[in-house]
Amino acid sequence: MADKKEVARLEDLAYQARCNLIKLCGAYSGNIHMGGDLSMIDVLTCLYHHTMNVDPKDIQMPTRDRFILSKGHGAVCMYIVMALRGFFDYDEIVRTYGKLDSAYGQHPCKVRLPGVETSTGSLGHGLAICVGLAAAAKTAGAKHRVFCMMGDGETCEGSVWEAAINGHALGLGNLVGIVDRNKQLMTSFSEDSVKLEPYADKWRAFGWNVVEINGNDMEQVVDALDSLPPVDSGVPTLIVANTVKGNGVSFMEKQVKWHCGSLTPQDMERALADVTAAHAKEMEGV
Template sequence: MGGPVLQAERRSVRELEGLAYELRAKLLRLCGTYEGAVHIGGDLSAADLLTALFQRAMRVDPGDLANPARDRFVLSKGHAAVCMYIAMAIRGFFDYDDIVATYGQLDSAYGMHPCKVQLPGVEASTGSLGHGLPIAVGMALGARGRGEDHRVFTLMGDGETGEGSVWEAAMAARSNELGNLVAVIDRNRQLMTSFAEERVSFEPYPDKWRAFGWNVVQVDGHDMAALADAFDALPPASSDRPTVVIAETVKGKGVDFMERNLAWHAGSLGAEDLKRAIVALEHAYAKEID
């Protein structure tokens, strides 16, 4: 038997902006306490997207994880796991202090990449890039076969869309008319050691998705009002075209010395750098809401 009908959170844009700031601040504090490297650049670029997804777009209930009506989420860019963990903690799935206390340790539920076996509420174990969209296609196809009307969301980095498996999955999604599938692209235009277009010719990027038959939405990935509008206006899950939301983002967003800086794909923060980062974030947030 199914659980109760689920509704998405209806957070206001101002609330979402505040929650995204909270997410970034908690990311920085974890980065300042963890002894190893955190994928902080891509975490910061995805913070607004994950906030909008968990606090506005998706029908989920942290207290009813097995409800078949729940929307599913797959973090294809699995190296941004800590950003997802904190986003979920803010939504009520986990306790932030538990993440900080155990992140990256042996046998911790909060690994550097997410593991569904270790952590209830995580729908798929990910980390090998290019796998998230194929997994999400299978989930969406299975939902259709069972007559369920939930959506399946996946968050990908633009770099991983250079993988052939992504485009095989994109073709399969359109061929099977999976309008219940939503791919969100964190289009920060950076890879681990270079800027994206230096290695792979992605442009004309939206046209590539259109050529595969997808509904394409282009949005500023740091404009919370635009993100809210984009997710609110998604076609019905019963429609016959999958949707890709191409979100233009900035790697390291919110911390001036990290933004578009290749050195901050991953790293750790000492005490002084943490202070600098928090001050920079506070200034960026104050400017955003002014």
């Protein structure tokens, strides 16, 4: 069972990350993928602030856990969570995000941003890269894990399932896939269009150890990531993180138009008030 104080610490960090994301969106002149950022922000917070062995002062540490954001359109969410961990400077992100020649592009670039393991944005490639990283680690007898965050819409790409076959065939117990199952794609709800259910069973059929959680409940996120099988278990794990797109902001939740959008100053204040009220509720009784 997750330690209550640690869960509260992570909820507080996720709240800070939500506020920083909303403020950045309010300050930025273009559109930001708010929906899918807010759905995965709790899992990213737990990974970077609790689960993964990473060190912002030693980013190339050979024993570090590897993380690849396969849903690369959520880059800004990763930058913000990593900034809270000490990898990047939040003010610099706000000042430069999305501008020509900025290191903080709308999709992550490993060349410009040391600490980012690989460049992504074209969906469907992250898991295959992670299979390669995990296979190399297994061959070398290394003990670190390789984590891959995917979108559920992204898993319509056939390359994801080719990687899933190989993750199982190679017995990669050090490989952890996480799907942000917010049940929305870019312009539709998954069950109204591509019909992904029974989703978890699909991964089970590919031989993966599957864990289903509410990915916006920090206690469940911590429990799932604390209970991963040993790296030498020989079976890759897939966490189906059931989430809400736009989670925490009333006017963004489950709204197709909030796959990607921009905030007026008034909407920014409303969004901040929403996440602040939700966080106050979370903290009741802590």
